Amino acid sequence: MGVVRDEADIIEATVTRMLRQVDHVLVADNRSVDGTGEILRSLDRVTVLTDPDPAFADQQAQRTTALAALAAQRGAQWVIPFDADEVWVPENGRIGDLLDDLPEDIRLARAVMRNHVSTDRDPPGPDPPSRMVYRLPRFPRMPKVACRTAPDLAILKGNHHAAYGPEWNARHVDGLLSVHHFPVRSPEQFVLKARQRADELSNATIPKEYMESEKRDSARILEDEGEAAIVAKFYDEHWFADPDEAGLVLDPCP
Secondary structure, rough: EEOOOOOOOOOOHHHHHHOOOOOOEEEEEEEOOOOOOHHHHHHOOEEEEEEOOOOOOOOOOHHHHHHHHHHHHHHOEEOOOOOOOEEEEEOOOOHHHHOOOOOHHHHHHHHEEEEEEEEOOOOOOHHHHHEEEEOOOOOOOOEOOOOOOOOEEEEEEEHHHHEEEHHHOOEEEEEEEEEEEEOOOOHHHHHHHHHHHHHHOOOOOOOHHHHHHHHHHHHHHHHHHHOOOOHHHHHHHHHEOOOOOOOEOOOOOO
């Protein structure tokens, strides 16, 4: 379950992989104009809700929490808050079965993240998780979490943690799950995301400090200097790398 906006280049690849791991996927489509909603609605075992609110970034945690509550109402015992650019992988078996087998006092399953980048060695193909086989050598400090449903479940910003009422240190398990993350997949997709950020920054209801500095900067540079400038300053410098120079790890996504 998750909230998506304009992810047509990857959404089918990630959702079909998630459907191998879980019984159903619940998605809120936030004003997509690139065909994302149509792709989702063409898939079996996927429920798509329409989300017209322009305050996409500001309300992400609240929206994901609401989706979790809806999933619980429909009988879900566990939810996996995942983004459109993530592929969740179990240590073995199937994620749904691993979560169902956990003791009842385990409320969270934390997943380590693997951030992938593009390289000039990537094989051709339209499927980013299959194409982008290299990742950064270090794992991000903050994990992602799968959550046992409960009336007081609150999923926090970025799906990196969850709280149960006043309980912020719910018992968790590590080592069962990992997440292959494909946040930037091409210059064209990066420009599209920069335009979305500029749109969010123009929305008066969203605190400007909410957005990470790189996102604010890319939106500003897009407006002031154009597409070529943000590709050179962000995509080329941070999201396209030489595997040997950057010490990348060959880690193909299943």
